[in-house]
Amino acid sequence: MVETDNGFNRAFSIRTDMRRIMLRGSPRSFWIQEDNMKYFKLKGYSSVIAGRSYNKSGGVLAYVRSGINYFHTVESNESAEMLKIRVPKCLQGGADLTLLVVYRSHSETIDSFLNKFKETVRASQLNTIILGDININILDENNSATLDYLDLMHAEGFKTMIKEVTREESNSCLDHVMVKTRNLSNFKVNPLKTQITDHYSQMIEIHSMKPTERTINKSFQLVDSGRLKDLVRRVNWGFVYDEANSIGSKFDSFLSILDECRKGSMYTINLTSKTRRRNPWVTQDLVKLTGLKNDLHKKWTNAKKNNRREAEIAQAERNYRNLAKEVTFKIKKAKEEHFRSKFEGCENDPKIFWKTVNSLTKAEKETQIKMIRLNENEVEVAGNEELIANHFNRYYTGIAETLLQNVTPHQAKALDPLAPAWREERMGWKKVSEREVIGVIRSLKNKKSSGHDGWTAEDMKSIVDHVVPPLTSLINESLAEGYFPETLKAGVVVPIYKNGPKNEMRNYRPISLLCVLSKIIERVVKRQLLEFLNAMDFFSSSQFGFLEGKSTDHAVAEHVQSIVMGLESRRRVGALYLDLAKAFDLVNVDLLLTKLLLAGVRDAPGRWFGSFLTERRQSVKLGERLSQPEPVRHGVPQGSTLAPILFLIYLNDICDVEIQGKFFCFADDTALVWRSDSVTNLVSQVERDMREVSAWFMKNKLVLNAEKSKLIHFRYTSLHLPKEIAVVIHRAECGGPSPCTCPVVRESESARYLGMTVDNRLTWGQHVDLLRSRLSRLVYGLRILKPMLDLEARIRLYQAIFLATLRYGIIHYGGTFVSVTRRLFSVLRLSQKIVGIQKGDQSGLIQGFEGLYYQASFMWVAKNLHRYTIDRQESSRLTRRGKYLRLALPRVDHDH
Template sequence: MNVSKGGGVLLAAQHRFTVFKIDLSCRGFDSLQCTDIVCAKCPLGHFTIYIFVVYIQPIATVDEYELLFNLLGNFTNLYNQQVIIIGDFNISDYQPTLSSSSLSSRKLSYLFNFLDFCDCQQFNNVRNANDRFLDLVISNRHCSVLRSIDILLDEDIHHPSLLITVVSRESQPKVINRNSLEDKLWNFRRADYPGLYSYISRIDWSCILDITDVNLACTHLYTQLKIGFDLYVPKTGLVRKSVFPPWFSPSIICKLKCKWRLLRKLRSSNYINNSEMINDFRRLRSELKCDIKRAQRQYLLDMESNIKSDPKKFWAYVNSLRKCTGIPAQMTYSGELLNSPEQIINAFSAYFTSNYSDCAVTNIDDYFDTTPNVSISLSNISESEVLGALKKLKSNLTAGHDGIPAFLLSDCASALCYPLTIIFNLILKTKTFPDIWKLSTITPVFKNGARNDVVNYRPISLICNFSKIFEMVDAVYTDFTKAFDKLNHHISLAKLHNFGFSDSLLSLISSYLSNRSQCVKYYGHVSNKILVSSGVPQGLIHSGTWESPLIQD
């Protein structure tokens, strides 16, 4: 129990529960001047939960709220625990319907920042006599909060009695199984690269010179590469995410497994009194603790020093602190409950596609200017330009729907620049963009709000790396905002004509934009293909060339 002037908090537990009080003074909570808080650790069989009871006095300053939520956030993430935080927060303007974009006070901003960063939710929807929510129930586990009928003491009209149920792990909605499909993929992490690179360097590409159809030329390119992949790259199922933190080195993991083996032996009756083995276990455990602390400290220092050059590493670490980062197995979209992975993925596809415009254009001639001031066209592409674009690709595993990673093309730039130059010039000559490069795959990424609502996700689109290379030649990379999803393709072409794009270049752009399709993909589950009827494809290299005239008009 912790009591100060104007309030106080009490946390009591039945005898059948084993509860341990947590000393919060060593974690900075003693610096709070107008907040009473207690914490207890409660093991519940298959999981352990930390329970906080909080009372914030009405006279508490905004800085007090900021400090409190920072301390709670550090505890939740640093110790990677399941928590439930209950109490009178005295935030009178809080409403469950509020979103992070419509906050009226700094107190609310600190609260919502904490909920978002720590992947927590506020579960209390029971209003007091003044139609307010002074008492909040915050947790990173699913909770059920109801008005309690069986009360122990006279009820305060400002603080109705609550019955809070923490849902067990077995009862929580499961995440979509990431390894549910049997499709085998090339595992480029375990490829025989000397053999693969030697094979690619020996491919005879001269037959592409006789091909006049762009799609057939691309088919030949993929056929030759896939022969090499089948010979030198093993196939595997979907790669399972490591259960260890990123700073765990192979030596740490090896020591950890040795410790587990020793522990299993010590728990058996044959080794219970083996003092030598007990000493070995204690020594290994002590070494592990030091190694893990040292590795984590170095990992965080490296991440901090490289945050500008490698921000992905920072955000990967932040996301690793969130307890549930997958897509729930039950979701909702437009009021409909979705239970199967196929329903969920297709709902994502429908939502992302709804951003495109299908509006018809009554008279396209109204958008044409018959006397453009300048003329913009494309000339033939040289091998040196293609080689330069290949070497600019990032050396990572990013791949489009064809599964060919960027680093492979960069490593084999000298061998691939010749066939790609032939194909790229064939594209310019025939003014036809290959169909296989028009398909993009989309991965849903959670933004904020309820994790089980489809509309709270944003799309991350991936195109194949060959298409990126073509667009990098004599082009500037510029991302498009979501507003360009509404651009009608016919109007876009008319505007580009007015800007001075030649007829041959407009024909190529028309081919590039027409019959584009996309599908949502999430760990092996793939939605139906959807035709993209409007918009300049986002994240594509040529979008920078088109952006200026379209914005100016």
Template sequence: SRCHPNDMYVLAGDFNFPDIVWPVFPASMPFESWRTLPKQCRDFVDVASALSLCQMNNQPTRGSAVLDLFFTSKPECVMGVHLMEPLSDHASVNVEMTISTYKYNPLTKTILNYPKANVDAICANLVSFTTSYMEDFASRSTNENWNLLKFKLLQLADLFIPKVNIRSSVEKPWFSARLKKLLNKKHRLYRSAKLSRSQDAWEKYDQCNLTTKLEIKNAKRKYFNEDLGNIMRTNPKKFWTVVNPKQGRQSFSFSDDVGNKMSPLEACERFSQYFSEVFSEDLFPLPDYYPDSNMYHEMPQLTISATGVLKLIDEQHPNSTPGPDNISMKLLKLCKHECSTLLSLIFQQSLDTSDIPDDWKHAQVIPIHKNGPKNEFGNYRPISLTSVPSKLMEHIVFSNVMNHLCINNFIFVNQHGFRRSHSCETQLFEFSNDIHENLHSRLETHAIFIDFKKAFDKVPHHRLMLKLRSLRIDPFVTEWIAGFFSNRTQCIHYESKDSSPQQVKSGVPQGTVLGPLLFLIYVNDLPTRIQSMIRLYADDCVLYRKIEGLDDCMLLQSDLTFLETWCEEWQLQINVSKTKYLNFNNKRTSTQFNYTLFSIPIENVQTYKYLGLHFTPNLSWEPHINHVTAKANQTLGFLRRHLHSATRETKLIAYTSLLRPKLEYASLIWNPHQSYLIDKLEAIQNRATRFVLRNYTRTSITTLKQQTNIPLLADRRKITRLTALHHLYYHSPSKKEKYCPAANHVSARTDNSQKLQLATPRTNTFKFSPLQLSISDWNSLPDDIVTVKESIRFRSAIATLYNT
């Protein structure tokens, strides 16, 4: 692997290890089962892990045992694994992979060279254009005014911004034109020497061959020691295309129903057909929906100013992808003062008349792979690329509507998706805390994890508008949103091809600014009649209840029945096969109940992945940590292969940006207290530290970490939970009473002034639960730290305290 670090390795065959539970070794196995495995099995798994090989076949090949395995160093290249008819007593394993060949067809495209644009000429032309443009502005429609401005901007870009032809590079990033000339010269000299067979010709070839090898070696050294570090500082996007495990966008071939390979245009049309099939049409009559609108304050009338649009343009990222109209954010930023004036007039006209330009209602949809085989259309989600000016208008509408909803406390308190100061981690913290408290009280918790089917794409527009009109939003804004959704079209863009346009009959487009907010509004009334606890993260829903008897089970089932009624009324679908039931308990015998949805039994599982965490009935985090370390090992193997010659600085940034986040995601919730799990996590960082310093000798790992200023992961997790508790204590007044109870007794001699009440634990699970462990750490802090109210100063103070 040192000689060919970038090559793909494949290891396949009958390994005859029936005791190992795949897919992710040993994440699917309890620690006790892992310990009882034969030594040769554990040694085999350790070697595979150390070599960063990923096992892709999880299906039994003989009886119920997975004996025939397929390892690869590049799992991202595996599109699918299927079993075929056996040729012997073992099933045949068919693996579909994308493997690069040595013949490439590089793409050439023309782009605008914005740094060399004649900005003064563009602005001067826009100023003169504005005079004639404003003369008949009021007599033209919004669509006409927008088209005039769009064509003018594109015309000025064509005249005053130089064009550059770029070619997608298929060579190694360090490969240069000089090296290519040397290689061509070497090949010519070799052919000449072989034909002439003269000593002089062979000496010329040998000299050129030596020079070429030396130049390649120097080019590699220069790229990894100098260029890559400079790229990292000046062009982070280019740096991540080198380092990112996804290795850019890869194309995959698709086949039709009879197995023939599809052309890119045929694949576009099939994607378009698949994405259009999920749309739903409003069923009439609409539901009776008469909430008390008087409970909400009326939203002030929205007025759009040039100053506000200018500020908004300044806040946007310049590299955002342009939509189908080809107006980029870079172009708007070049002439932002002139554009902000003209756009503010168009925005206000569009708002006043509910007339939305056609370009703003058309989306270019990019299929993005979710999971599963990459050659199946159902494993992609549609992401919409819409007009950049349209997104600016959406930002204005979004901020004003969201402000109105927050003032009226409209959004469901347990909805953590797409909200400021809310995240996956806050959702997981509150959910896991409820489970911990119930386990501490010797109570079971039955949790139903609801899976909505294509929820964002199935929102019916008339039903959505019914809810919007009840919120006392500015009527001009409401009607603008109605116009924004009417007569929308989309086309699929894949492999430089576009499908024919399709009408968008339902849904809130993913990739738009308004989409997430409108979805939150649509599902906001779902919990109103739920008697159990329900938590939402956008369309991720968990419904749970502490169980003291069968009556509680019946109440939970009645909530599921109400959920059925709500979904039928508001035309959202639940995927019952992906909806799971998990019984949280630490009892030998637990309450059993058969929950159903639409008369279909819900599967009872022993582990469930919710928002990235693997939950188990007794809240053991060992399966999750095993999964995390296995994934981190794969990432470390990738970094070793691609950055083996890079500088220490580059490797360290790659580790802290790509690998360490995998070891720390939501660690507030799953922080382990068992030493063997703590060591297992730290072992990944130890290996990464040796990779960063390229020191694989017996040098003390503590010394190496001090050289790189890499703190222990356990210390970083401690800082994370203290920071989270600090935020609850000082910056979340609505949650402080529940999660930060004041201590019953505070000793002036031994306690800090902000001491919190710590519950008496009955089990280690509760003792080391996120909240209890955070309170314990908080109470041990000195008074001069716990009294610091600013989050940044507090985090800095505890980092200094723990020498991190």
């Protein structure tokens, strides 16, 4: 059913499966044909049908409210009945809406349906909704046919709007709503859980607001880089080198002068309702040509109106059409060149890839917060920005206190066995050179975001030659005095929606924006801190996060190897994947400073970190409004360069806890692996060790989220093993084996760890299925960008984005059963076809999956030769096995 009201706010309600909703009576179903439609009329609605001529129990019937202009076609085949309804110029901007209502009989195979359906899907335009009873359970992600269907939809830019049960009898989702549109926030899907039929109906509301006539009166202030450079060049920085001035006053004066220079270099742009934003590829020459084209069009129109001679009219028309072709060609070329240049040197950045794809499809991402729940009431943000911002700020700064309310205070003992060891080494500052500061500034990414002072990286780069000498002097004095400027401790937080209900503050991720000068100083400090810590081999070998020479590949490789070695030795193997609640936000500053002291960061470096970490504050920004600043008492500074390394220092001694299991850490992503001779002993071992780990968490004031932690019992087969095991995560204060209220973690089939989905039999099947879904979305992006890029640019993009995604973790999952990896073959070939790599290509670009796996494996071995045994050359002659690598080949013994 398609409806619309007569106001500016239009909403279309589409209810699927109408043949049952409206027609069900005492019989199970009705068979409606063209000749008996007169008995099923609705007053005020017209009806269209795509019925079956050769069978019963199928077809599509739609009702459209009278007064709505629409066109329809029947696109049925032997696999499905499809009714296509197009409602012209009903969306914002005069765009059409297309509804493709589908019924697929469960008696037809899914493969047969998809072979015919894919051409219809690939021909779909923007603002298309595919809906109906497809009879494919999209909740069953282990079904290859389901994945083929979802891959097709994702590769063509459709989003799944409903992922919940629509048929209770089979606990399945058979009724689908797939949307291909610019702005998903305009769509809302509600299941109608009625008892009219055994399927729930789906109602879609499409809000297409007609723009109201309003006067836009906005002004933007921009920085004239030339003017800024000239103003900074004239400054006398003598006060920086005056020893009579304190470091605090020097920094205050320095920042104040920079702020005055920036304000003096700014100019204002006023926008009105008549102001049009020019596309970035439109040059001034193209603007002039377009104006000339419009003038020629007017001359041609006037010639016809004034009844000029036919030859004169024809000449005017030729002049206009020739120039119109030239303008169209030049705009197309300029657009291609613009998008080609965007990827030059940036092919490895997925953010740029998707940002460009979205700009081409004009896909809008809803960033504006409209409604927020405050004290059980929903408050509209518009007009209450400052109020909402203040609530957000109090929520973010209060997260730590809320989580720590249920944590029992730890009473430190004189000789606490969990305390990290005192190190005799002592860190000292090295003098920072101007050359180093220049390198740091030039290495900053050119982002438009800025801290509370308004300075961007581009602004700082424009004055680098004139600001570096005084800045270098200030940095050196800051380190020597152990002082971090108060002004640079303030952060600005912007809430970004992640998932869940949009009216809940907990569903918004805080993105912190710090001053660019803070980033410069932090990068200088980070280099010296890492040099000191690495020189004394400070970090645990079980920690792989944010450290040079280590990566997620290393962490997963060590983790999987530990599991396989346990299974190969015929032992019971279990792993626990821990979820730490807001770990970075819960870091206790006093404890962190103590750990820095114990690690050898004392004297001036210790005072500097004390100044850097204390008395920090933040504000939340909504639109153009800032909240009142709130003190930040917990956590490492969000968005700071030093935050990851400081967190590693805080977490480092967890790996020193004496347990039988083995730690694998990548920052706060922590996994533990145990091996035992029996399932009973394995459970006891896990519970005993986790009591010690829980005690460490309590002492260090971190919170383990047991509900989100995952337990996996690995096996090659399920024979002779209990179906499910569970472990109790005893709190440190728990008395003993008697029944307690400590949380229980039950066995799961799989867990997500560092971007890989690890399953309990190491088949990697679930990982491959999720990867295929992600690659299908990349295929859609490649398809959108194809017309904008030449073959060489497409190949570079394919290698940097698509193959990089496919290769991540391939050394782990690539060697599994062919029946699993075969699921990736079709999407790999489709991507190559879109890019333009021909099947007979001899350049090596047409690598199949096996070739990619072997290549990645060889590269991994070459980079990690220390992990393998090399046969020694016993003969004086060079033999074929002179440098033979001994690789451990698992037996994959199914006896356990």
